[in-house]
Amino acid sequence: MLLPHLATLQVPDDFIRKIIRKDLRGRLDEVVTRFPPEPNGYLHIGHSKAICLNFGIAEEFGGRCVLRYDDTDPVGESLEFVQAIKEDVNWLGFEPDAVSHAADYFEAMYDFALELIEHDKAFVCSLDFETMREMRGTLTTPGRPSPDRERSREENLELFAAMRQGEVEEGALVLRAKIDMASPNLNMRDPVLYRIKRTPLHPRRGKDWCIYPTYDFAQGYADALDGVTHSLCTMEFDDHRPLYDWLLANVSLAHRPCQIEFSRLNIEYFLLSKRFLQRLVREGHVDGWDDPRMPTICGLRARGVPADAIRELCERVGVTRQEQRIELKMFNFCVRGALESRLRRAMAVIEPLKVVIVNYEGAGEVLHADWHPQQPELGAREMPFGPELYIERDDFSESPPPKYKRLVPGGLVRLRYAYIIRCDEVIKDDQGEVQELRCSYFPETKSGSDNSGMRSRGVVHWVSADEGESVEVALLEELIAEPDASGQHLESAMNPHSREICNGYAEPAVLAMPDTAFQFERLGYFTRAKPGSREFHRTVSLRDSFKTR
């Protein structure tokens, strides 16, 4: 799983794995983890950290990992998301040992609720939303008990049954835990356990149920029913843990999963809130959840980011309880690392500038080059060369910055895999815009048989003007312009240049190959919009150490 050039990376060993290793030495025989997405949206790169952690641990310790859909609230959930989540998990390289649904445990959960009521640990409350909020108190003042708190067990049982039977209006009654209205932990102030929802229908259970358990109620029991030993979740649930434990302790359940929290993955320029992503799609800022600029798993896949680049990133950033905001550079490093050794190289010119070789005799010739300088087993291709070519506009300059290694008037530059040329004349239009370069070439400098001893300033890529294939190339950037746009308004945060289209030319061999992605030399890694398409978009640029560019 490690990338060839990154083989030094050590096996993961974080505080969670240390706990598990210790538990396996005595307390437990097997480790069972779970990844519990709510099927109300697409997975994004933030989820991949939890996926890699949970599935990775199961793999490393010979345990199991369950993909559990946390479908406890029908609002916003759909089967479409269920399907997409499964596909994304698989694409990332993981196969769940089991798939479960919290909704399939509704019957068992209902029984746990009854048990709590029977033990006087839960009650049916008739407070309306507003009043309940008011009576909960604030961060610094204690709450006050509901007037229904001392309702009799019989009445609670009766009312809860009525709720379940659909005899109660939505919002009229809820089931609450009876814990401590004065607890400094707000989660312990008699939290709601069940609420009534008549609409929409549950995507999986239809109209079987009209009462639904809250996250807090469902989580621990679903974990227990799934046989989970270590319930790994993100830091914001840290102060839910006392409730998680309380709910498990007050019911006759032998199995006791334990919750461990770790910090979320944040990446510069990636805004991962579901609300934000939904809005991008809804308002048409992107072409869909799988737009190649989206930070969703399917978006990254469309962009050409390989699964192992994502896994590599998750492994590299580690697992701790510290907030982490990873630099984009780190992400890009992993993407390049995954692509570097496996993509064929090719030449494409994105902003063409015509070059005419005035001393070239004949119509043209065919040159040869390996598909990859370090991987000869990838084979070689032929490329047509002729008297008219295109080079990149910014590979020529009349007023070059210091240390410029490209073409200047009167200067020499090597056309990669071909000849050294000299710029003899610059043709401009009325506006003074460079139109065309007239150059002469040196036949004795032909690549592979050059013993002229001539030295050029640098090397430049090119495409035959006659035989180059026209291609449409999209240069992609992040959707937001600020490294951290959380809390900003969408309008001001959006990057207006997230997709710039260029019309250019690629060497013909590119279109003759079935490869879905190439490295266009000196430009970056590019992926086809669709198989066989002549539309490409840039997955990531090459690292560029040219300072004044």
Place this chain on the structure above:
RNA sequence: AGGGGUGUCGCCAAGUGGUAAGGCCCCGGGUUUUGAUCCCGGUAUCGUAGGUUCGAAUCCUGCCACCCCUGCCA
């Protein structure tokens, strides 16, 4: 009457009383017909103030900063 969590190089992150790993970034240099890749080399006294100790990033005390919590979302 608030509670919980976190503070080690620009970004991640090891380290758990014996004198600061590693990666990314950055800066030098080498190889190179991609200013790519690859290869060498360089860069921190641990939020802060005290204390304990022969010895502290690690133990104790105070302070400071940041994050989370007042949904019948997850």
